[in-house]
Amino acid sequence: MSNHTHSAFCCPDHSGAQGAASILAQAEMRARTMGLRLTPVRLRTLEMLIAAHGAMGAYDVLEQLSAEGYGTQPPVAYRALNWLVEHGFAHRIRRLNAFTACAHPAQDHAAAFLICDRCDSVTEAPAGAVTAALTEAAIAAGFALDRATIEAVGRCNTCAGHPS
Amino acid sequence: MSNHTHSAFCCPDHSGAQGAASILAQAEMRARTMGLRLTPVRLRTLEMLIAAHGAMGAYDVLEQLSAEGYGTQPPVAYRALNWLVEHGFAHRIRRLNAFTACAHPAQDHAAAFLICDRCDSVTEAPAGAVTAALTEAAIAAGFALDRATIEAVGRCNTCAGHPS
């Protein structure tokens, strides 16, 4: 999974050391202010996700963690990843069975994900309006919405116009 | 998966023999007019999904198919299910790793799914407005949207107000 390489331009969110550092800084700040324990495994996992561009499968994460001396078994990766997702540092991309760093860990936000079907890049887009519309639809159906998964598939800016 | 039983009121879409028969009729009509081959395995699979209320996992489907004398191996179920999804007779619910019959197979439509986190019921809701908002967000990000997965998690009408 996510064994592709794509242009940095695919991922405005994570582009450049500066973007990555900024995301990481926001995340660490948030962990501190909220009293969340961003332990070494969790931190390394988050760093990996940020560096990855696009999404990483749990077993990709595990492989790296294992190579760095952490645990070698799936629960190690899944625990770190699930914790990051639960606390808003990462998102799960269900279509790809993968995970991606949150691009805006400082703020609470509803996110939609734009998944390129050519290069597998994943972009986090603000989804306030989308969520509002979904809430409407839910209310109309007598459904009390708690949270939602919104994943779009199509062509990213970079891949648009290419064949296949 | 989907080894629960829930009230018929959970599923307005599929409720009663009449709703189910109607969905099936619409589907058969559509298959005929579009020249799609709704073969026995596919038909049985669709009937099962319609009867199931909520979503069925591929292996649930396989078990039933197998019991009815069809193939006994996973590809049998996955092929039927994927075909139904590709041709608009069913939808895949990624959050549940499961499949559900389309409630409106007669028309092309963008759908959102309302998944109850208490009873696992799945309701198909019209998602025109949601998709419009998502398209907006995609355009703003320079992304050419092809299709989307929209899944909401919360409490269905029937389960609302219950504890746990």
Next chain:
DNA sequence: CCTTGACTGTTATGATATAACGTAAGATAG
């Protein structure tokens, strides 16, 4: 007839995810 393509079935394997349990490190209370 005989090819062609769509469909069904099989075996085998790959990929994703969690249950259950023991140990260690941190926080809290006495």
Next chain:
DNA sequence: CTATCTTACGTTATATCATAACAGTCAAGG
């Protein structure tokens, strides 16, 4: 400072979900 409680980490083992690859069937069309 220690006993205790809790959280986190690591392991083994297993469950669950999904596909690759190939063989047999059958109907349509030359």
